[in-house]
Amino acid sequence: MDKYALLIKKIKKINLLKNVSELLEWDTDTLMPISEQKARAEQQELLAKLAHQELLSKDVTRLIKEVNPFSLSGDERCNYYETKKVWERNKNVPEELVSKIRIAVSLANASWKKAKQEKNFKLFEKDLEKIIKLKKEYASKINPKKCAYHVLFEDYEDDLSYDEAKKLIKDTYQELKELIEKAPRNEKRVFKEKISEETQKRFVEKLLKDIGFDFDKGLLAKSVHPFCAVPSFGRITTRFTEGWLPALLSTMHEGGHALYEQGLPLKHYATPLGQSKDMSVHESQSRIWENHVGRSKDFWSYQFKFLKKEYALNMSLDEFMKVLNTCKRDFIRVNADELTYVAHILVRMEIEEALIIGNLKVKDAPAKWNELYEKYLGIKPRNDAEGILQDVHWSFGGFGYFPTYSIGSIIAAQLFYFADKDLGLKKSFKKGRYDSLLMWLRNNVHKHGRKYTVQELVKKVTGEGITNKYYVAHLKERYRG
């Protein structure tokens, strides 16, 4: 076997371990009995260690150095460079630190859950401090000269710099500020009909089928926090609540993530070319299906009759659309409308940056959170559960993750604009057809795996760099009245 083939064999092994870890995560969040928690934490730690050991093994290290990229085909070279990038990034990270982070994350996740339930940040404080300390150490092993927050951001975005991302997000907020400030504070428009879980499940499964979700490659389960896992292709979860809107939107969102994973090229399975790109690209896929498809009137002008029948609703399409796209300044990010969403991200971005840099102490974070909600949204959380404890991310050490949500939305709007221009999607949506959009995404995004950087990809597809102009225009259009 030549050196490249050997290296790829090793990389596949590492990715298989990561897929196993994803399956464990899936199980943890959908099924796992509480008493398995401790063993699960140990299992996850072991898998993380094994993957790290393999990446930094003598064999991989030697092969990274010995493979000659100029002897490779274009595809092979991409696989090689992407592999090298991961290796470079991790080469000075000690196995013990990987292990410590994995254990800290398991403990923090448990204490975060408890803290949120009891609306008491104190119960989470110590574990959060621990994670921040470990993540800073981790960042310093990767690049001791660079700001730790910027380094951590790169775990999710390896092309776009944090400065670029920050500018895009801040600019977007500025452009939308006036509209956001006009949004009502205590808007109570919600759906009140009680729809059983089975009925909701049947309908969202129909939606998934309609948009092209492949049930031979994935499945739908339920969990408290919806997510998409990749034990080999995309599987998703959704949440069923009394107000039945969240299930519709979160299924479209996670469905978008899964369509991306299910559309990656099979021949490159478990190698970079068969893997999804940075979080912003992933998020662009979920946002396209959630917002540009799932919140559009064109979509519902076809689907509403089925929803109405299945849920036995007594309302018109216009009434439905009004609630669907209700805009309000409220506390919970995952329930936020598209317009105010960026403000929720700004709060988190500022806080996590300050926490990592060291400008903000963990114990002062809840007050800072509330202060920033007043600043950006003009509202003040009544407790930590609807404040700083609402999101899971910091408990798993996901610092630098939040900005990718907004960058993803920005890219989604940009991609969707061009897809629509090419295809005239309104007409298809009105007929309940989404295959032309899916094909467009398959050809322009999915099939490339990790071949292009985010910026290259966006440029290649839209002819220009990442810009928020389509996003801002889309939001102004949707929320102008």
Place this chain on the structure above:
Amino acid sequence: MDKYALLIKKIKKINLLKNVSELLEWDTDTLMPISEQKARAEQQELLAKLAHQELLSKDVTRLIKEVNPFSLSGDERCNYYETKKVWERNKNVPEELVSKIRIAVSLANASWKKAKQEKNFKLFEKDLEKIIKLKKEYASKINPKKCAYHVLFEDYEDDLSYDEAKKLIKDTYQELKELIEKAPRNEKRVFKEKISEETQKRFVEKLLKDIGFDFDKGLLAKSVHPFCAVPSFGRITTRFTEGWLPALLSTMHEGGHALYEQGLPLKHYATPLGQSKDMSVHESQSRIWENHVGRSKDFWSYQFKFLKKEYALNMSLDEFMKVLNTCKRDFIRVNADELTYVAHILVRMEIEEALIIGNLKVKDAPAKWNELYEKYLGIKPRNDAEGILQDVHWSFGGFGYFPTYSIGSIIAAQLFYFADKDLGLKKSFKKGRYDSLLMWLRNNVHKHGRKYTVQELVKKVTGEGITNKYYVAHLKERYRG
């Protein structure tokens, strides 16, 4: 860390990997979308290889040799010897062979499913040949001087020899022969009421709760073939069919397995003392709950009123009991009554022994199967799906597994006899109480983990060696008329 502690740390790692593999198996058989199959096979192969590598690693090999058992406490010594036994058994098995078997098993499982569906043994023949070849090679690596079938049997029973097991099973058959021959051939007594899956699930979950199944440690899902998996404690599956009897019995059966796993001593987690014993002991636990509890009139004299209400049944307890304990000579092992069960095992035992020894060619196995069904049960399968293709075992290389079912039933009867003598269980069952039995099993079986051999354990609890006299007496009593 002293050498023993180091060794235990390594053993825990190996067992964590095995637990992960069990979780993957659970997922494969309960949820997995079909397209994940290939990746799953690769993941399982990798985990098997990693566990094997770790077991035969320089460190473990050195520690096995260097730990001085005489410096250890009784518990530690047991952990050490059990570990050494596993190491000795595997030390000459090449990693490549482990890998080959794992891949062959994945392929064979797929072709077996297809063959069964199409009732065509030919579709499975080649893969079965391959597995037999590999399993013989595996046996020769463990002990080239011993009959390969005996060696394979030891994968499931490391104390009782195959000769002892065979004698027990053959003797049992002889004792029951007359009764079996009297059993009707085409008995059609079955339950015909259609009970929805949700209703069945609700009721069997109640049964599980009643017998002490801990839902904080385990859960219940559905699968085509019921099983118990151990991702850390016992989780089980059941099957919901139109005739709703199988769900009741298979839930009690798998529940028994899970109660054992859930009752193992937590302080020895992932070491031999915290693990279950040989398959026959495991099977004794499932059989106690399935047959001695779940098929007894005392049990149903309390539970039947709930069943009757929940399923809206129009029958008396006596009518229910008649169908529950219907005895017939029929084709399918998993639907067999207690009496004819041993004949089903004899067929499989003779065939797999002959296949491994080489006295029977794979292509001739279906004819042999039918011939033996005529011999032992006086019936002839109409096709391979109700004949040789009915069981999954050979597709996963489980040669030597079948005999443990009957040995388990024999031990179950022996244990139950003494439990009943100690506790007077009739009275408790009639009041819907099972805790005294569970406590008895916890104290006499579960809490010991792998401390005693099967024969030691049975001797310790019942004062005599393994004997079929209680089993035969139980069956003669139950099926005499």
